[in-house]
Amino acid sequence: MSGGSGGCSWGEMPADVRRRVVEMLDPAALDACARVSRGFRQLAMDDSVWRALCKSRFRVLYRSEPSWHMAFLRWSRNDMFDRGRALLQAMAGYQGHGAEVSKGYKDAADVDKATWEAISQSISDLYTAYQFGQELAVKCSRDILPSVLYGDEGVRLAWRIHDLAEVVQFCLQFDYVKMTTPDIQNDLAYYHRKVTQGGADATFPVNDVNTNKMTWFFANPDPMCRILSELISAEAKKPTQAATAERLALIANSYLCVAARDPVALRAVQHRLPCIIWCPRSVALHAMTGFILLHEFISKTNPYASKACALEVGECIAELRCSPGEDERRLLDHLRFQSTFLNVTRPHGGTPASIWQLLLADEKKPPPPSPAQVHDAAAQAPLPLR
DSSP states (O other): OOOTTSOOOTTTSOHHHHHHHHHTSOHHHHHHHHTTOHHHHHHHTOHHHHHHHHHHHHOOOOOOSSSHHHHHHHHHHHHHHHHHHHHHHHHHTOOOOHHHHHHHHHOGGGSOHHHHHHHHHHHHHHHHHHHHHHHHHHHIIIIIHHHHHHSOOHHHHHHHHHHHHHHHHHHHHHHHHHHTOHHHHHHHHHHHHHHHHHOSOTTOSSOHHHHHHHHHHHHSSSHHHHHHHHHHHHHTTSSOHHHHHHHHHHHHHHHHHHHTTOHHHHHHHTTTOOOOOOOOHHHHHHHHHHHHHHHHHHHOSOGGGSTTOOOOHHHHHHHHHTSOOHHHHHHHHHHHHHOSSSOTTSOOTTSOHHHHHHHTOOTTSOOOOOHHHHHHHHHHSOOOOO
């Protein structure tokens, strides 16, 4: 705004000055500016601005997308998932400090400087994982979930659903590594105690406030899935809860068809949701399982107790059991112990007995045929003679 000192308003500034100001903004600020007005949107969506961002952040000089803004979104998405995969590898190889921590609980003087530096480095790595989880939550709530639940259509919606499927896969894998690595919680508890007793100091790589946040995050048995569930629950209020649950069920059914490699069944589902991209079986299985859990969280009441349930959970479980691999075993464990209405440790009376039989089936017995095997057998059966 203009003032008594001779300043000028934003509209009175020369065009090159305004463009220079916009070029200094980060991507989040540019997205916010694009929502202010048409004039701001024209400046914020200028191709030269996003081309400079692509060049500085990803060293990209050429694009295949219609605009540099879309190119930036694709490269930032790829970068996020690459960092997520590297983070999972680092967490899978996490080396705890059980003996040193036990010694430190007995006598703090027994923990020498080198040991404390090793523990501090491990805590720094865990804090990086925590920060990435928060970044992923912001990305989902701002860009992915609105498009999937009530926004875009066509090709853009298909890619957003694919992005959400990869996010779901990361969340399940992250939570599994966390649940099978108790040293993470032990090291965090010891570090939290030291920070609380000694206060924030230069020798602590993570201060007391962030340590509290990180401790609460890792205290959940399934921290990443819980964040994603809460985000979807918040977004579900904008259309309707029932519409969100139905869409999640349709997406789960679609990924069941992809995992079973059954294009005929997928085309039947796509009459209602024509936007699922063919993907590797591992991604489809993780997405299918994750969307089952998210569907339960949104439904609140037991969806399997009703015959009108749109989610084909029995076929999903049969598909997981048809290939006894490591991924399938882990995903079945997620349903058995992480689900609300499929949890074998506290069975819910409304769930049909046929679903319990699939979940609790002895692994030594031959598993029931999957939908893909049934489809192949029907296709290979000889035609009846007339």
